[in-house]
Amino acid sequence: MKTNKVKIFYLPFDVGTYLPVTPDNIEEQAKCIFNLPLSDDIVTRLQNIFNLPHHKGDFINKLVRLKIEGLHKEPILVDMEGNVMESKEQVFKFSEQVFSELKDLTVTLEKQRPHDCRYK
Secondary structure (H helix, E strand, C coil): CCCCEEEEEECCCCCCCCCCECCCCHHHHCCEEEEEECCCHHHHHHHHHHCCCCEECCCCCCEEEEEEECCCCCCEEEECCCEEECCCCCEEECCHHHHHHHHHHHHHHHHHCHHHECCC
16 A cells, blocks of 8 residues: 555664564564655665566565565565565566665665664
């Protein structure tokens, strides 16, 4: 469901975890939870990244690192290897360059909004 906000659940891509992080528990396991208006520059950059060319991928259900709600009809999930699930039927993999852009964007977001993150 499209709203006027985008909610992002984020666990750094390079962080290993003892327990698997899955589509069912990413919201609880996320280090940061960001609520951004659709008009935010970060949201525009995210939309651009998800519109870039990509190729076939195999989403890894136990390595989820990013969940985005409100950007598309269904939540978007990204695993720690750059595989993306936009829906059960739509799975793809980012190129290394595009995945690097996404990782840089999430790090920037974390630095800009540290109050939205839990530090242990």
